[in-house]
Amino acid sequence: xxxxxxxxxxxxxxxxxxxxxxxxxxxxxxxxxxxxxxxxxxxxxxxxxxxxxxxxxxxxxxxxxxxxxxxxxxxxxxxxxxxxxxxxxxxxxxxxxxxxxxxxxxxxxxxxxxxxxxxxxxxxxxxxxxxxxxxxxxxxxxxxxxxxxxxxxxxxxxxxxxxxxxxxxxxxxxxxxxxxxxxxxxxxxxxxxxxxxxxxxxxxxxxxxxxxxx
Ligand SMILES: N[C@@H](CCC(=O)N[C@@H](CS)C(=O)NCC(=O)O)C(=O)O
Numbered sequence: 001x002x003x004x005x006x007x008x009x010x011x012x013x014x015x016x017x018x019x020x021x022x023x024x025x026x027x028x029x030x031x032x033x034x035x036x037x038x039x040x041x042x043x044x045x046x047x048x049x050x051x052x053x054x055x056x057x058x059x060x061x062x063x064x065x066x067x068x069x070x071x072x073x074x075x076x077x078x079x080x081x082x083x084x085x086x087x088x089x090x091x092x093x094x095x096x097x098x099x100x101x102x103x104x105x106x107x108x109x110x111x112x113x114x115x116x117x118x119x120x121x122x123x124x125x126x127x128x129x130x131x132x133x134x135x136x137x138x139x140x141x142x143x144x145x146x147x148x149x150x151x152x153x154x155x156x157x158x159x160x161x162x163x164x165x166x167x168x169x170x171x172x173x174x175x176x177x178x179x180x181x182x183x184x185x186x187x188x189x190x191x192x193x194x195x196x197x198x199x200x201x202x203x204x205x206x207x208x209x210x211x212x213x214x
Contacts, residue, residue: 014158015067022071032211138178
């Protein structure tokens with residue numbers, strides 16, 4: 001393989017967004033292979049049979065197949081903006097809540113028709129428990145853990161975005177003004193916009209696509 005790490009990614013996946021944000025904030029370049037979830041490429045399944053994105057394949061053949069580990073690996077290589085200069089236990093606790101309960105309720109809120117046990121509104125209200133935690137943190141600071149961006153912000157932002165985009169009108173009418181502003185700032189942030197660059201799905205024989213391109 002080329003000397004760059006290789007990232008299997010899916011543009012709209014919040015876990016993959018988190019990994020791409022981590023790579024960008026670390027200033028690293030990777031070979032990017034955009035995938036289609038319904039047709040995962042064989043080389044990806046060979047190195048990571050569990051079949052989820054993101055997957056990062058390192059030049060020494062190590063494979064990192066959890067988004068949080070990719071994020072941590074990237075920032076451990078290089079962290080010019082100090083995303084790890086926070087209470088890492090606090091950050092881990094927030095990421096656990098995000099990936100645990102919040103993701104659980106987010107999926108049900110998003111696909112309420114597939115989960116008729118509760119109404120969509122009830123699912124949303126369960127998800128809001130975490131939104132309230134985030135709103136509380138943002139009361140006196142612009143980012144979740146302080147005055148600068150941390151690993152918690154980039155690890156959580158893609159999921160709050162997904163929650164908001166289930167029904168933007170409802171989200172922006174909820175009583176979480178700090179969180180709404182935080183999300184809005186992220187949606188306009190140049191690094192987030194770069195993380196959302198569109199790529200054609202990778203096929204065997206394609207030329208190497210380097211991310212970010214510049
Ligand atoms: N715990 C994993 C979860 C990754 C995950 O579930 N990704 C979804 C896409 S957002 C996936 O690949 N699902 C497999 C599928 O839909 O076939 C991580 O943090 O990387």
